[in-house]
Each structure stands twice: as C-alpha cells, then as structure tokens.
Amino acid sequence: MGNLKGLFLAFFIIFAIFPSLEANAAKENATMEVKLKNYLGNRTSVKITATGDYQTSGGEIFIKAGEEMKLNVESGKLAVYKDSDKVGTWASLTITPVKGDALLSLNGRPYHGSFLFTVAGGYIRPINHVHIDDYVKGVVPKEMPALWHPEALKAQAVAARTYAAHHQSKLIDDTISYQVYGGAEGDSRTDSAIEQTAGLVLKHDGEIIEAFFSSSNGGVTELNSNVWSVGNPLGYLSIQQDSYDPKTKWAIKLDKQQIDLSNKDLSKPDEWWTSVQEKDKTVVPHLKAWLKRNGYANRDIKITKVPVLSFAGKKTGGRATKGSIKLNFFVRGLVDKSGKLSEQQIELTDVPASKIRGMVGSDVMKSYLVDDSASDSSRIDVEGSGYGHGVGLSQFGAKTRAEAGQTYQEILAFYYPNTTIAREYGEASGIIEEVHINNAASIDMKADLDYVNDKVTITYSLKEDAAVSLLIKDGEGKTVATPISDQSLKKGSHTAVWKANDVRTGTYAAVVSARDRSGNEARGTLGINISKGSAPMITDIETMGDYSTEKVNIAFTINEDSKVAVEIKNSQGKMVGVLAERQFTQGSQSVNWDFGNISNGLFTVSISAKDGGGNRKTVSAQVQIRKTTGIVTARELRIKEKANSAANTIGTLYEDQALTILAQQGKWYKVKKGSQVGFVPKKHVKK
Template identity: 70%
Template structure:
C-alpha cells in the first residue's frame, strides 16, 4: 500500500450573531437615492398611479390605492391634478408607501419605495428612495441578460451591490452613468441571484471597492487610471489577459469624401441641396448631431469631407487615450456677400479619445481597444475589440467562465484580485471567508466555498487514484469538530463534502484531508 500526499485547506470563517431587530433596522437603512431620468426623460407632465396608499411627509394620504394623479410643471412648481381639478401646488413634495409592498407607477413604469418630486430645469424629476435589494432587482436584469448562467448572474449581483454601496452617499441616476435601473419590473432568475447573495459585497483592505464592470474587455482587462485620469491605480483593477472574454469586435470604415461637389454650383445650393446626401449613414448623422449641439443648433448641414480620424497614445493595456478628427462641411445659410456657400471646418487634434468616441457614437466605437487602423487617400478604417471601458468585470467573460464551470467566487476573484466577499448586512452580517489552499504543486485541485445562505461550507477535492478518504474539520487548537467524510473508499475523480457551520463561533478552522492509496 502506498499513501497519497496529505492535502490541507485552511480557511477562516468569522460569524457575528446580531439580534433580529438590529438586523432589520440595518437593512431598512440600506437604501439608494436614484434620480429617474433614463426612462422618464424630460417631461413637464407625468401620470402617477398607486397600487397601495401613499402618505405625504405630514402623514396624510396623498394618493390612494388604485388612484391616478397628474403632475405638471407650472411656473417652477409642481401642480397636482385629480382629473381636471387642481388639488395643490408645491415647490417639492415627498410621498411614502403605507405598506412596503406598494408600488407607484410613473408614466406606466412601476417603482417601489418612497419618492421626492421636484422641478429640475423646468421638468418633473422624481427621486426614488428604495431598499437596495429592490434597487438591484431593477438593475441586474438590465445590466446582464437574465437567461445567462446563474453563477454569472450572482457575480453581477454582487458587483452591482458593491458599486451601489460605494456610491450610496450621493444621489445617483438610473442611466449608464451609474447603473441602469428600471424600477420594480425584474426577472425571477436575477431575483434569485440577488436573494442568494443578499448583502454580499466585495472589499479590499476592509473597504468596499469600486466594482466597475463592462460588457466585454476585448481579451484584456484595463487599469482604472488608464481610463479615468483622476485617482491612483487600484491594485484590484489590474491589467491582464482574459482568455474567457468573447472579444466583441467593432469596425469603423469611412469615405474621406462624403459628397462630391466638383460639379455643384456653390452659388446656387437651392438647385442641388435637397437631392444630395452623405455616403455614410451611421457615423455622419452622429457627427451632424454633435455639430448641432456645438454651435450649429437648428442648422441645415452637409458634411462633405472627413479627411482625418485617428487614435493614438496607447497605454499599457493597449487602449488609446488620444484622438484627432477633422470635418469639412457647409451650412445652408452661411454664405459670402455674393451668396456663395462658405466651407466650415472643425478640427480637434490630440484630444481625449473619449471626446472623439462621443462624436462618432459609443455604439459604433464600442471601446478604446484599437487593434488596427489604416488611412489611404480615399478611406479611413479602424478596427477594435471589446465593448465598454474594460475595467473590472467583463460580463461576457463572466458568462463564459460560468459556462465553463467557474463559481461566482472564481469569477469575482479573477476580475477583482486581492479582494474578499463579505456580508455587509442581513443574516450572518459581518461574516467573511478567506480561502487559502495548501497543496503540493503536483496535487489536484481542491477548493472550499462558503454558502452564507445555508450556513455551510462546501469542500471540493479531486483524487488522482482510488483511495480511502477521511475529511476532518479541526479548530485552532487541533481538536476535531466534525468529520464530513470518514474512511470512505472513493474512486479517482472529483468529490465534494458539506460542513454545517451553524453551531460554530468566531474562529479559525482547518479542513484536513487524508487520502490513502489502495495499491501498487
């Protein structure tokens, strides 16, 4: 008989028990303030409908269950109408649900929580104060498809919760500037991922991290300092290859000459102006929109040439940070004293790449990772990969990793290295698991994973041959507390065991696996 090498896993579990009323109070205070802009837009009139009673700050019922009211911005104030009757006028007002399960629909989109209604730049602007777990149920299915693998959804839920709590002290909005939030219409699969990871956040050195994420990193993660000039590089947002990312590809191909005016009479634009169009139908409309927002509002514009479009100054992750562009164009009513059209030119040289990307369209230039660019006398061609800034978690990378068998802990561990997953609130708040695997370099994979929801630790191990196995859990003094596996003859391959942690207190515990070979 010969013996396999002993394998050890040491992991730390810190469990804090809170009285139930303290936990409830902590959770009730875990809310987000979200300015509703994305779906509502800029409106001077909105309709609100309630599924339950809502009271105002004075305690009076403002809107009853099943009732609808119309809010209008009138002379910088909020006028409230029930039908055609005006019932009040306010600088701002707040409404709160009498029962927590009530929702308030704003122009047909339901939201939970409380609301402060204000007038902002002449438009009605609600601010939704919502319990963070309900907020996440309106975020995760809009940031990641709900039909993706459950482990990817859990990773996204934890990243979104972490990002939210990092920005909890400010009023965020419901757009891509923060996280897209769609209100109370969630999905059962993302709801489940949120519930299974309730209260979990990612921390580095005891602090909640900046859990940035994007759709695709193009095969290379990026440092925060290469994308945003402000702030120092964060150790948990490093540059490294990501072999699981789908490498979303994008391309821009533009004719330098968009309109040939060689046979057009610039003194008689009325003869040809309406019958002539630019060649490109994707980028040029966005460039014209940019011009109208930058000095040419309500002008009729024809872009004739785009002789320059380049990106430069690659950082260590391969992403560009600078760009240049030139546009030659005519404006219908800008003529000289003889009535001849005057050519206009806008040229930006070596400006931030984000400015150029904003001009050509973020959905066209999907990232700053430019793989190839070329320019000849007639065309400009730029090819790139990735979708988004590439910092932190890649959503497509998380999907592919989950489908390859990676857990949400594995996924978050890759995209946010040197971090821990901790329970910030809810049952088991304060618990933290650090996993350290000690094994010979030629030994097979061995992992420990804490399930906070069910208060247990799952231990997965692989055997390189058939063996007699015993798995023992010891306390810090070496005393055996449990034996999840005792003298079992197991086949070569992967096996798992569960250790229930409900009865243990704070401390350090060691799982010791002995595997005794059967022959040879």
C-alpha cells in the same frame, strides 16, 4: 494562555448578545436615493397609481390602493388632481407606503419604496428612496439579460450591489451615468440571483470597492487610471488577458471624400444641396450632431471630406488614449466674399480619445481597444474589440465563464482580484462570507492548439509544490477529459497534453487545481475554442501594378467567408504595408496597395484568411516594383494635362527636380510628381 482564552470567550459572548454598532448601522442605512430621469424623461404631467396606501410626511393618506391621481406642473409647483378635482398644490411632496410591500406606479412603471416629488427645470423629478436590494432587482435585468446563466447573474448582482453601496452616500440617477434602474419591473431569474446573494458586496482592505463593469473588454481587462486620467490605479483592478471574453468586434469604414464637388457650382448651392447626400450613413450623422452641438446649432450641414481619423497613445492595456480627426464641411448660407459656399474645416490633433469617440458615436466606436487601423488616399479603416471601458467585470466574459462551469465567486475573483465578499446588509452584517482567490493564489495558464495532430498543449505555473489535477470541461460543465489526476508536482512551469480528437467543435474549459501540504487550494481556468473545420483555401493569386496610380491590385479567390489580412514585406523582411483585416465573402476578391512612397525592389505579399471557427491559412506571392525616374534638364518645365503643347498647364517643374516616368507617348513622357500626373516633352527629361 488559559486566562486569555477565557477573556476572549467572554468578549465573544458579549458581542454575540449585543450586535456591533457597525452591524446595526449597516442594517439601518440600507436605502438608496435615486433620481428618476431615464424612463420618465422630461414630463410636466405624471399619472400615479398604487397597490397600497401611501401617506404624506404629516401622516395623512395621500393615495389609497387602486386609486389614480395626476401630478401636473403649474407655476413651478406640483398640482395634484384626483379625477378632475384639484387636491392641492405643493412645492415638494413626500409620500411613504403604509405597508412595505406596496408599489407606486409612475406612468405605468411600478416602484418600491417612498418618494420625494420635486419640480426641477420645469419638469417633475421624483426621487425614489428604496432598499438597496430592491434597487438592485431593478438594475440587474436592465444591465444583463435575465436568460443568461444563473452564476453570471449572481456575479452581476454582487457587482451592481457593490457599485450601489459605494455610491450610497450620494444622490444618483437611473441612467447609464450610474446604473440603469427599472424600478420593480424585474424578472424572476434575476430576482433569484439577487436573493441568493442578498446583502453581499465586494471589499478591498475592508472598504467597499468601486465595482466597475462593462459589456465586453475585448480580451484584456484595463486599469481605471488608464481609462480615466484622474485617480491612482486601484489595488483590486488589473490588466490581464481574458480568454473568456468573446472579443466583441467593431469597425469604422469611412470614405475620405464624402461628396464629389467636381460638378457642383458652389455659387448656386440651391440647385444641388437637397439632392446630394454623404456616402456614409453611420459615422457622418454623429459628426453632424457634434458640429451642431459645437457652434452650428440649427444649421444645415454637408460634410465633404474626412481626411483624418486616427488613434494613438496606447497604454499598457492596449487601449488608445489619444485621437486625431479632420473634417471639411459646408454650412448652408455660409459664403465667401464672391458669394460661393465657404468650405469650413475643423482639425483636432492628439486630443483625448474619449472626445473622438464622442464625435464618431459610442455605438460605432464601442471601445478604446483599437486592434488595427489603415488609411490610404481614399479610405479609412479602424477595427477594434470590446464594448465599453473594459475596467472590472466583463458581462460577456462572465457569461462564458459561467457556461464553462465557474461559480460567481470565481468570476468575481478574476475580475476583482485581491477582494473579499462580505455580507454588508441583513441579519449577519459585517461577517465575511468568502475570500476570493487572489492573484497570488491563482494559476497562470496558456494553451497552444495543434489542429494537424488534434492536440492542445496546456502550460501552467505552480508557485509551490502541490498535488495537481487538470480537468477539461465542455460548455455544460461536464468533464470530457482528465489529463492529470492528483499528481504530485514541484513548483515551476509544467505542461500537459490534451488529445482533442474525440471532441466536437465548441468552447471548452481547462481547469487546473493545485493543493499544497496545508490543504490550501489554488485554481486556474482557461477557455479553449476547438474548431474541427479545415482552414480556408486561397487560390488564383495575381498581382498587377499600375504605375499611373502607383497602386498594386492584389487579386485572389477564397473558398469560404473569411476575415482577410494582407501584409507586404521588402526583400529584408521589413513590413512596408499592412491592409487591415476585414470580412470577405467567398469568391473572387481584390485589394489595392499604394506604393507611391516605396522604392524599387522585390516585395512579398502575404494573404491570411481566418474563418469563423478560427482556422487560418496564409499564402504568399511576389511583386516587382520598377519605377523609372528622371531629372528635369530645362530651367522651367510645365506639366500639361495632355500630350500636347496647347493643353492646359496643371503644374510646373524646375531644373534638377526628380520625377517618376510612368509611360512614353511619342515625344512626350507621362510623369508623376507628388500628386500631379501629366505630360512633359521627352527632350527636357534625362533618365
């Protein structure tokens, strides 16, 4: 045993004197290659200035500190001008700073590192060779506001550096296809976060991970394989509830009929084309742009209807994977044989949800996490949560976690479980700095809020016997209550009660720490939103059925701005109608329920209103549906537009067909069959 110990000590001394080849390689290979497209755009002329001298690959000074030069594309090559004098022409040009702290500005934006200038597609396309931490300093303030909490900025810095290191062997660009990179236009706060985490990356099984991140996950993280159909699930990503994500909301509210064609002469479109516009100003422009990219370039388009927009195929994380859409539209100048505008139609059924999102606009449909959707004869409503794919780090979730007192290590531990933090670059390359709390060492928690008794019941589970403490912290990280203090508890499920009567409305964090006999510690943190306001009041509920339209108007009054949802259940308690939650202002409001496909009976209407503080109130009312049905006794029965035999015929019924009797007008019944509403002689219908 002693000999082995001596051998190990000698081995350690040798490697302490001679750093590992892996460490040296990491230090030498610490640069990124970034093609500049985002800020620069497509330019045939670029102005460059420098704060220090830059030399060409041949060693000649190309530009001196304080000088200004211009690059122009001429005959597919780079022509360089100083003042009005042409310095030379190159097919490509490489320049490197003589001193490492020099900055080269392109059209006013400064960059660290060296440059390879090329011409691609007729435009100047620089490639910036830059140290990875200088690259990250140009990324973080573009991806996360520099005013956010320092711990959130550090978490973003490590994630951005990890993402960069994972892609280090390839040429990337400065757009959202990878990470937005803004050169040396950084910020002192993000620079500090990057310097405090210098060289740190995330690893799983010794390999640098693919550190995905998005703006908001909508309250639940997602697997990579559920979002992108290629590739297997990664061991450091998981589906889990994220109570700290603010659940960024988005909504699509779309009229199915965009243009009323009832008074439009399709043979004379020039008389009305320019004066008629679609109702929607949010989704329709994206749909038109998609049509122009897919076969209708440079054509003038009017979208008349959007009869279908729906999502399906939800995976375990709750995100839609499939979508369907149907468009009716006119193309100016596209007419049929009679010279009338020819209505075009495109229908996509169960295609990837990403295709539908690309059609309606990613700034409109901000994620694939669809919470509610509803469609009636006139309108489509789709509501969802989150902004982006939801895989890995939630930027808004990181912000809230940091504000609740979590460190950047704890933030990264949640979003990238089963990973370690390693210093990949710098003097101590290859040394693991800190092991994350993985899933096995974390504590699952949930909270039940009782606003009536002003208490919160917190449930948590221990995997082994431990000494447990539970702290409640406010938004500034200050401890406001200690329901449990260093109490010895057995493994299994436990509950604790926090009396919240002494705290104000706000976001709080319940922090459980459990220490086993060996001193190992597991932690769990749960965000809790406390609202001291009272629930909304819903009054003056009235339900009125209109059998001619087969709709029930549900009227009510709310005393404050709230999100309102309506559910309709039959006498057996089965859901037969849902009107998706949407925002209403205080005062008198109403919604319509289409009962065209519903049988007679007594139905319960439940109206729920939730205010901005999360307080919810639900009230109920009943509505009786009594449709009168009849059977056609004539061999052939024509439906008339009016209760008059001379009126226009709008449809035909046949013997033994069933119909709905809406009303009686003299010797005529007002009836409905399918979508047709008209009049038939009473004598030819048997109730």
